[in-house]
Amino acid sequence: MNATTAPVWAELTARAGAARDISIRALFDGEPDRLKRLCIAAPHVFLDASKEPLDRGAHDALLRLAAQTEALGFLQRAVRGDVVNSTEGRAALHTALRADTPPASIAGAIRDANARMHAFRRDLLSGAHAGADGKKIKTIVHIGIGGSDLGPRLVLDALKRFREPGIDVRFAANIDGADIVDALEGLDPRETLVLIVSKTFTTLETLTNGAYARDWLRAGLGQENVSRHLAAITAAPQKAIAWGVGENAVFPFWDWVGGRYSLWSAVGLSTMIALQEGAFDALKRGAAAMDDHALNALPEANAPLLSALCQTWRRLMGRASIATIPYSRRLALLPAWLQQLEMESNGKSVTRDGDALPMSAAAITWGDVGANAQHSFFQLLHQGYDSVPVDFIVIDETEGAHAHRVGLHANALAQAEALLMGKTRETAEAELLAAGMAPEAARALSAHKTFPGNRGSTIIGLKRIAPESLGALLAFFEHRTVLGAALMGINPFDQWGVELGKQLAVTIADGLQGRSARLHDPSTSAWIARLGQTAQD
Ligand code: F6P
Numbered sequence: 015m016n017a018t019t020a021p022v023w024a025e026l027t028a029r030a031g032a033a034r035d036i037s038i039r040a041l042f043d044g045e046p047d048r049l050k051r052l053c054i055a056a057p058h059v060f061l062d063a064s065k066e067p068l069d070r071g072a073h074d075a076l077l078r079l080a081a082q083t084e085a086l087g088f089l090q091r092a093v094r095g096d097v098v099n100s101t102e103g104r105a106a107l108h109t110a111l112r113a114d115t116p117p118a119s120i121a122g123a124i125r126d127a128n129a130r131m132h133a134f135r136r137d138l139l140s141g142a143h144a145g146a147d148g149k150k151i152k153t154i155v156h157i158g159i160g161g162s163d164l165g166p167r168l169v170l171d172a173l174k175r176f177r178e179p180g181i182d183v184r185f186a187a188n189i190d191g192a193d194i195v196d197a198l199e200g201l202d203p204r205e206t207l208v209l210i211v212s213k214t215f216t217t218l219e220t221l222t223n224g225a226y227a228r229d230w231l232r233a234g235l236g237q238e239n240v241s242r243h244l245a246a247i248t249a250a251p252q253k254a255i256a257w258g259v260g261e262n263a264v265f266p267f268w269d270w271v272g273g274r275y276s277l278w279s280a281v282g283l284s285t286m287i288a289l290q291e292g293a294f295d296a297l298k299r300g301a302a303a304m305d306d307h308a309l310n311a312l313p314e315a316n317a318p319l320l321s322a323l324c325q326t327w328r329r330l331m332g333r334a335s336i337a338t339i340p341y342s343r344r345l346a347l348l349p350a351w352l353q354q355l356e357m358e359s360n361g362k363s364v365t366r367d368g369d370a371l372p373m374s375a376a377a378i379t380w381g382d383v384g385a386n387a388q389h390s391f392f393q394l395l396h397q398g399y400d401s402v403p404v405d406f407i408v409i410d411e412t413e414g415a416h417a418h419r420v421g422l423h424a425n426a427l428a429q430a431e432a433l434l435m436g437k438t439r440e441t442a443e444a445e446l447l448a449a450g451m452a453p454e455a456a457r458a459l460s461a462h463k464t465f466p467g468n469r470g471s472t473i474i475g476l477k478r479i480a481p482e483s484l485g486a487l488l489a490f491f492e493h494r495t496v497l498g499a500a501l502m503g504i505n506p507f508d509q510w511g512v513e514l515g516k517q518l519a520v521t522i523a524d525g526l527q528g529r530s531a532r533l534h535d536p537s538t539s540a541w542i543a544r545l546g547q548t549a550q551d
Contacts, residue, residue, distance in 0.1 A: 016365045016503020018372055020082040022075050027372075029072045030330035036067050038434055038468055045070060056317035057303035058486035060475035065434050066324050066403075067331065067470045076323040079501055080313055085322070088500035089493065090309060095119070099272070099507035100366055106507045107268075108275035108492070109305050112298035112485070120270070127266050127280055134245075134265075135287045138207070139181065145204040146239035152181060155197050155227060156284040158211030159187040159219045162247075164354055165277025165488075166211075166285045168347040169297065172484055175413075176293045183288045186227075189219040194226050203234030203243065209284055210246040213267045213276070215253040218519070228258060247280045272507045274354050275492060293481040300485030308493040318493035324472060325494065326501050328403045329373055337395065338381035340407040341426040344479045348407070349381035352491060359495045359506035366505050375502040381405075385425040396432060396465055404471040406430055407487075411478040426473075436467015 017023055042048055042064070051073070052064040068076075080086065092098045093109045095117045110116035116124050137143035141150040156166060167185050170177075186197040198206075208227045212220045231240045245263035246254035254264045265280035277285070278298055286294035308318045328336060340348050360376035382390070384406070395402050408426045412419045442463035446456035474490075476483050499506035524530040525542045534542065 015082050015084065016367075016369075017079070017083065017501060018365065018369060018503065020079055022078040022082055023372070026072070026075050026079060026330060029075060030327065030332075033067050033069070033072060033327075033331055036069060038065060038067050038470060041067075041069055051314075052320070054311075054315055054317040054320055056307045056311070056486070056490065058300055058477060058483040059304070059317060059490050061317040061321060062473040062475065063320055063324050065430060065471050065473070066327065067468070068324065068327055072327065073323075076327060077313055079326070080319060080323065080497075083501050083503060085497050085500035086309075086313065086316070086319065089496055092496060093305070093309060095270070098505070100505055101508045101510070104507070105270040106272055106275065106496075107270040108272065108278055109302075111271065111278035112302045112305065112489075114302065120268070123266065123268070130265065131280055131283055131286055134263075134283070138287055139178065145206070146235045146242055147204055149202075149204045150180075151207045152205040153201055154181065154183045154207045154209050154284045154287065155186060155194075155201070156183055156209050156211060157186050157194070157197075157220055157223045157227060158247075158281070159217060160354060160358070161273025161276050162211040162213065162217075162220070162281055163187040164274075164347070164351045166282055168345075168351045169277060169282070169285050169484065169488075170288055171347050172344045172479055173289055173293065173297075173481060174344065175479075176290050176481060178288055178290050181288050183284045186223045187219065189222050191226070194223040198227065198230055203231050206231070206243060208244050210244070210248070210254065210257075210259065211267075211281055211284075212247075213249045213271075213273055215246070215248045215250040215257070218516070221257075224257070245283075247283060273509075274358055275507075277488070289481070296481035297485035300482035300487075301489035302485075303482075304486040304489035304493065308489075308497075318490050319497050321472065321474075321490070321494045322497035322501060324403075325377065325498050328470070329375075329377055333401060333403050334374065334378055335400075336377040336379055336403050336405065337387075337391075338379065338405045338407065339384045339387055339426075339429075340381070341384040341422050342407065342409050342412065342479060343383060344409075345407060346383050349379070351488075352381070353379045355491060355495050356498075358509045358512070360499050360502070360504060361511060362504050365503040367503075371502060371504070375499065375504050377403075384429065385422065388425065388429060392429065395429075395469070401466075401469045403469070404430070404433065406471060406473045407476065408473055409476050409479060430471045430473060432465065432467075433469040433471050434467060436465035436469070437463065439464040 049064050054061045092106045095105045095107055097103055098106050110120055111124060138151050145151055163185060170183055184197040186194040210224045228240060231243050241258055241260045244259045246259040247265045247267050248254045249267045249269055251264045255261055265283060267279060267281060271279050282294060313319055338349050338352055356376050356379040362375055363371050365371060406426050412422055439460050443456050443460035446459055476487055496506050521532045522542060525532060526546045
């Protein structure tokens, strides 16, 4: 059963149509148990969905959708190792990487990979695995893109306070050469390890940056010393070895781990090395606690499920775009990570059986840190024509002075309250009159000082930014995404939508180098002529 065939779907669409007229404030008045019903304390994460335009009837209907689509059953099947990625014939077992007891068929492989990662970390930090002339490795240049980049980058940035001294990680993802040029700038090749992270080991961006870094090593160290400074994480070990990585420095990236769900695997090697001993394990422990909650909590007390239901409800109400605003400098990279997670997983238009969906399975996902975002795009959130639901992420314990914490919390709560309460034109006018403005001017200006309000949001609370709690938060979003896919009946683990552009880039690259004259649309042909010319200049 999927969204299209679930008996409750027609009721839900009717309710969503009517929900635009619901007053969220009135819901608080009319539902004394609202906070209790729509707030859930999960491990490390506290979810408050009470400001969503979701009345009891709609909430019940959404829970029926979860039951009819067997959303939690889909998650359970994934965790158990069923082939849930139907178009690629693969399992999606990222949860096994952080489980106490992974499925028996892969437990040994996970254990071995973990042991090798720990040993590699130890050897690198102790200097047992030293650079070509015996110097200790001081910097890892992590080269990968998409899921092979975003998770490790986010975790290392977020956990700055838990870093191992003496080892730095720089990232290069983009095929814009500026990325790898910047990453290598000022480094001594004798103290640098280049880590190629690519499940397929065919990704153009990664191989282009990798080749550039390998040339840089060769120029600095001589060909005979290059392989000592290379390591790889891949599901295609033979390709990595043929490329020049030593057999012992190739770590596994299994078929049953999707790219955007992979930070718990050896993809996290640079993260694990650059964090204090035990921090990477703590990250996984936090994720495992969230796994346990997502799999075992009752539907009405299940935080990722409630959040997935709210996401579905928002789209049913016609909200095409959702902003995620972490009130935390440490989570600055979360929106970018979430973008890939949500939009690459669920940005699809057909069910697992190939039937057309009645609505989008993912919202346009974007965001930036608060309070900075208040001073850029919040104007549109408050007074723009469209209502954009917001997920606020609020951290209980933050850094800096008491004044920082109070200011940060006050700002986050104020934005959510302002979206909800709004301000009527009458109130705006009365305020201006009270401030001494002439009646005619007050009337005119009040139109601009009116806030429609009644705009829904969710607050996701986290006690602190630490390995365990961060792991739980990231797993919360992973489960929300997979459950959201299950509610719509789609496959969240493939990404065919990225392929066409990759194919065309190959023929266009040929065209730019004058090697083929394949027909393109007139605009593209004109650009090939222009940029091909520039390349030759
Ligand atoms: O192009 C999208 C994508 O396939 C992502 O799903 C993946 O995370 C990324 O590219 C990188 O792929 P790879 O790890 O194979 O280099």
